Amino acid sequence: MSDFPRTHPPADADETTMLRSFLDFYRATLLRQVEGLDRAQLARTLPPDHPTTLSLGGLVKHMAGVEDWWFGAILLDVPWEEPFGSVDWDSDPDWEFRTAADDEPAYLVGLLTAAIERANAQLDRLESLDVLAARSQHGRRPNVRWIVVHMIEEYARHCGHADLLRETVDGATGF
Template identity: 45%
Template structure:
């Protein structure tokens, strides 16, 4: 994924509206976090995506694969209450909880970028459909052991939190690869 493949430029960098609806603010924050991760991972080859920092084994490629998994499972499991599809349905997560991180080195950069982009596209389609049916208070189909169901707001906020956490990791790793720093492309 080159910078142009990330689909984010100085002119199209997503910013939440200053005075939008609640849904626009939440989705704007999520899109900004997605853009940050895309920018930090963009334009790197396998060596760049496989770089680690210090004693950590986390790589940018591993982050892309992990976030693709999170995108797919948050909406299939929590919103639709259906199992995630391939490749996630072939993994014994109890036996190998770090599978996405561990196996990213086996994938090409193109495969990792495509896996993440496709998962984001599926998530966007599910959220667009859900919002067309109602607002953020709608309950997902998943039911916890305690009988509770998450609303769309909670699922989206959990995803914002996940991206924000990993955008920080991506920032440090990317700086160690080639010195790229900052919060967004030069504006």
């Protein structure tokens, strides 16, 4: 039994329920993909002929930062949560992927689950998907609907990466 149960999104629900259900499904999928792995397994990248910093641990750390960026810094204009807020992203754009190899699995999972809890609390307080973000990103001010759809896209893409990475770690598939 997984510590991260997944519920398939409903086939007939209002827009908010549908979008949040898909987001929760992909969040749980990523957490299940790293469940039970040790630090070395989370740090593993694709075979050496594919130089990359992409690892399961890096994906978890990245998504923790992405959750806090969109649902905190952009949506509410609050300072970006640490450890992300003090990173010099211009000089180290892959910081979360590069540094995740030094982090313990429990820390990485805790970082992501705490970011998800903050994001859910922020979403719970909003009255509508039409609420505009407090800050602009790339010259536009998205509404909550756009942010949630973007997060679904972000998780779906990275869950695909995680499928491949997890299979190289221990052959596990079907998350």
